Amino acid sequence: MIVEVNVKKFLYSDDCQEPLGLENRNIKDEQLTASSAWSDNPEKFGAHRGRLNLDRWPQGWTASSEDTSPWFQVNLNDPIIITRVATQGYGGPAGIGQWIEKYRLSWENEEGAWRNYSHPHRVSSLAVHWKNKVIYFL
8 A cells, every 4th residue: 555645835955854743743733634534533543643653542544444545644834844754653452553564755836736756766655664663764
């Protein structure tokens, strides 16, 4: 499964490495949207759960099992320099683990067109290899 992660107003630079706020909630729940939620229950499994290091279950956003093209979107409101992206899997109840295996990062340009992130000498589908760990890319 490829999960599409959309970041509105995306720019790239190696100059800054400060977190933007998905873990500490500087990015508000209203800035997070997703294509679906498990069991059609966005209150429990919706985009607002797409944060790092949550300490209560469910520990992440979960797409519907029928969603064949799931996506998670962060609206940063203003142009922001993005230098790292982190993903995190988790172990659910009864030892059931969930994580993504690869994803595509997209950004919206000023004309409103979506573009896939790409970098010379790197693939645009980013592979995720570790379960239950925070993985950083870019």
